[in-house]
Amino acid sequence: MIPLFCDCIHFLSCASVAALRRRPLTGHRITGDLMLWVKAFHIIAVICWFAAIFYLPRLFVYHASAEDQVSKDRFVIMERKLYRGIATPSAIATVILGTWLISFNPAYYMSAPWMHAKLMLVVLLLVYHYFCWRILGQFRDGKNTRSHVFYRYFNEVPVFMLLGIVILVVVKPF
Ligand code: HEM
Numbered sequence: 001m002i003p004l005f006c007d008c009i010h011f012l013s014c015a016s017v018a019a020l021r022r023r024p025l026t027g028h029r030i031t032g033d034l035m036l037w038v039k040a041f042h043i044i045a046v047i048c049w050f051a052a053i054f055y056l057p058r059l060f061v062y063h064a065s066a067e068d069q070v071s072k073d074r075f076v077i078m079e080r081k082l083y084r085g086i087a088t089p090s091a092i093a094t095v096i097l098g099t100w101l102i103s104f105n106p107a108y109y110m111s112a113p114w115m116h117a118k119l120m121l122v123v124l125l126l127v128y129h130y131f132c133w134r135i136l137g138q139f140r141d142g143k144n145t146r147s148h149v150f151y152r153y154f155n156e157v158p159v160f161m162l163l164g165i166v167i168l169v170v171v172k173p174f
Helices: 002-020 030-065 069-104 106-111 113-140 148-154 157-171
Strands: none
Touching: 030 069, 030 113, 030 148, 030 157, 069 106, 069 113, 113 157
């Protein structure tokens, strides 16, 4: 009875994954399918992380130009919610799912030069993420001394990391 039940569950999970991918059920493709699912959610997490990491310094630009206290207080709340609610959870999800992807074939990924370069850019991105947190605290405590022009340039930094990382993972130039 129990083995029959297990067979049914196994068949249903294979069939549902195969149905989602719209192709016939041929053999055991669960590992490959799982990797594609993990990769899909990795990319979704990356998109959410970048949405937040692009918008947060934009808020810093407006915050640095704000004159009245009501606007400044509102920016503090918006920045905190964006950072804690979206940026940090997405960054954590990106790293966890990326590490999970590596675990499917660690020997290949850890010896690939493009992956080393990618991981270096990811570390720089995490440093940028940390600096956003520091700046957020300075604004909250009313200690910001930088102009909106500085934040306009600061806002462009993650663009280069995004370009580098996506080209490395897709083109794999070396
Ligand atoms: C610690 C962080 C990360 C790790 C360990 C990681 C790891 C991985 C791995 C192993 C793959 C599969 C690559 C392949 O087989 O082609 C992958 C795919 C991908 N990663 Fe990451 N990643 C991380 C962070 C990021 C970040 C920050 C970005 C974006 C800026 C990113 C963008 C992508 C994209 C777009 C793909 C899909 C590539 C494709 O299938 O063509 N990853 N990642």
